[in-house]
Amino acid sequence: MPIKRWIQLASLVLLLIIPTYAAQAKQPVAPPTYEEVVGTVWIWKENGIKVQAYNGLPIEKGDEVKTDQTSSITLSWHTTADKITVTQQAWLKVEALNKQKGATLTLYSGETFTSINPEAKRKFIINTPTNQYVSKGTNFLITVSPLTGANSLSVLSGIVEMNSLMTVGGTRNTISPAQTIYVVPGSKPIQTPVQELYTDLSPTIFRAIEEQTSRIVSENERLIEQDVITASREEHMRWALLQAMTNYEQTYDWKSNLVSAETRKLLGNPKQVQYTEQELQALKNQQAMQALLAQRLKDQQTQAANNRELRELEAERLKQFVQQRALEQKALEEQQTQLKNQYLNQLSESDRARLQAQQQQREKLLQEQWQKLKEYDKPLPDIPVIDPTPPTPSEPSEDEQILNAELYELQVQVNQSLQEALHYTEETKLAVEQILAMPQQNLQQKQSKKEALFHALNMMYLDESKARVPSDLTKYTTATRQRVEEALQLPEQTSEEKAQKGYALTQAIDQLVTVDQGLQHILQQVPSDLTIYTLSTRQLLEEALELPEQTNAEKASKIIKIQEALQQLVKIVDDDIQVALDDAKSQIPTDLSMYTETAQQGIDTALAMPEETNDEKQAKTAAILAAIANLA
Incomplete structure (x- = not known):
């Protein structure tokens, strides 16, 4: 087949296929x-x-x-x-x-x-x-x-x-x-x-x-x-x-x-x-797999029990270590007391008396300080008794494991956001760094830090939303601009308010429409045939369409006027126009000889007007009524 014939067939196939895909693409x-x-x-x-x-x-x-x-x-x-x-x-x-x-x-x-x-x-x-x-x-x-x-x-x-x-x-x-x-x-x-x-x-x-x-x-x-x-x-x-x-x-x-x-x-x-033999063998393999999964679960449970035993052994070793240190401390104190007595026995009577006098003087000073402390109303805090037995470590609960995982994910997300974004305020950066430095030793601290991290994300989200607000809002339509301005006026005291304001700003910014787009969109809504509407409502729309559109302010005003005129358009019905025309004709007096020649000519001129279209019928009705009003 010649190459030219191939090209013609390919072009024909493309012409058949392209409309089909275009129709599919238009489907919402x-x-x-x-x-x-x-x-x-x-x-x-x-x-x-x-x-x-x-x-x-x-x-x-x-x-x-x-x-x-x-x-x-x-x-x-x-x-x-x-x-x-x-x-x-x-x-x-x-x-x-x-x-x-x-x-x-x-x-x-x-x-x-x-x-x-x-x-x-x-x-x-x-x-x-x-x-x-x-x-x-x-x-x-x-x-x-x-x-x-x-x-x-x-x-x-x-x-x-x-x-x-x-x-x-x-x-x-x-x-x-x-x-x-x-x-x-x-x-x-x-x-x-x-x-x-x-x-x-x-x-x-x-x-x-x-x-x-x-x-x-x-x-x-x-x-x-x-x-x-x-x-x-x-x-x-x-x-x-x-x-x-x-x-x-x-x-x-x-x-x-x-x-x-x-x-x-x-x-x-x-x-x-x-089942065939191959399928039966596959079923046996399936049962073997289920047994393998059960054995793995059993092994994990056994490993968990072994880990608990190891932790108990470590706790027992730690307890014995503490007890041994206490015995060593007691032996050291006894040795120091013995050395002190040996030192005192070697001194002369005068040196021993001098040391005793110094000891009495120190005890007197301590007694005076103790009396001064007693004068205060606040009682002295009790000295806590330290249990030498170390606590047995316990596995974290399921809720704590979930909380730990959530904390980790939140901290990673906050750190990444803090490093990647460049438009956070200094106040937000300082607050986020303080939140990241919060302790998380117990459940209460972890829960508090989790809530604070959500607050940090909301702060950063709000800063990101504010940074997206265009510097010049006058080039956008009044309705979409007002949504942004209203979102900017929302409160932002609590964490929930920050999240709501950031979300509202994001939605309002995504829905911004420039005045050029808005004007083009509103003009597309103007009906191609205006003759089906009443004269008064149609004139309002025509006046709005004639408004200037040189500046953004003029375009925004024109959009509002056209939108208001479109909402006020009232369709006319052909039968109603004909009824109005017939009614106007019925009001003409049957005997015009009693009126002036000029008045009679006005009636004749109005009746001679064409009445093919709706506009012509409306114009003729108005002319007849005006001529009747001028009869004298």
Whole structure:
């Protein structure tokens, strides 16, 4: 085929493709939000502010989601119907967000169920401390043990790519539906078929899986058509889902049918798939992995007990050391007393008498000082009795461990912010340095320092927001400028007020619109056809459009006038105009001979006026009424 013909065909293909992509690009993309909040869930923002989650709260880059034993939450992408369900006692961080391409997250501990719409063609990446999971249009379950760091991935539909982060160059595995892979740090991954899909499913995960059952089955059927998986694998997945839902009913509520009839009808009643020898061996490996995890947990508990014994031995050794030092001190005092007596015995009577007189003089001075001290009303403080037995060291509680971790993260964040930013005031820098120097020896001091660090972050956040305020606000529209000015007037005495003021300033600055942009935007709102509005309201708009726009002040004033005129526009109705014209004609006297010739000519001239358009009808109505008023 000639090259010229190839170029013509390529151009034709591009002309067909480009409008399609352009139409897709124009579709609005709704921002992702937190939904289905159960219990109390805290979100640590990237700027250090701690926010309690609520339905509809926007998801932002840097968010850290932490749930407790009674809470759960769902990250929802409304435009593409993508969802990530986070269960109890989980820790998840949003690393990156992209409106068109997906998201990158890190799961440090806990359990998540991810459901991604395959039609949206968006890529989601979920990292764990040891692995990276990449998916496009899948439903899968990830768990990360906070104790051992072990990962498990169960794929319900679609394909998930797993990349190891612990080896140089990474190790890549492709996990298909009805498969589970276990990864323990330091061990080779074990891939097994799903025998019984998590018999201990939490209510949150169960509901999320049941909600996506239709998508799971349809996605697997699509993969069967593409020869990606076999029909037996899909049948096996259906059996596992049905088993999981039956186990859930038996575990949580045996009095009512919790699985919807639609789900059971969709799944049907598949027969259990017989395992091959390879699959049976994989199941044995799975049991061996579970035994390994149990043994590791047991070893950690044994190690903790051994550590306690070592600490008790160290405490006993310290006690014996203190007792030995006390005995040595007593022997030294007895030796000094003996040497003193030997020295006194060697002296003459006169020297001994002189030493005794000096001793009596010192005792007299001490007695006088003691009497002076007694004259004060304040009692002398009791001398504390020091117990020579050292305290037995104890492990910090779970709350204290969490507090220590939060303190560490806050101090790192404050230090980084203090070093990177250049626009903090000297007052803020001095206050932050004093807060960083606060002691943290006990729980009370740690809690106080934690609150002070939040206050420091709020101070720095407020300084950053103030530094972003433009020096010249006159080039912005009145409405957006007023929002900034109102935010600057907010109080900033307490830590909460500083955070609120910084947030208000940030929002107001991000919404600033220059007068040129505002004028262009308001002009785009002016209707192209003004004849459908009444003359009085249309004239107000036309007068506003004729106002000058040389300076920023003139542009801002013109925007306000145009906006007010647009709000006052009143549409006219054709029937009403015709009724008004007919009514004006009906008011003309039938006998005009009694009026002057000039008055009659005015009526004739008005009646001769055209009446095709709405403007012509309105003008003719006004002329007839004026001519009737001039009849004499």
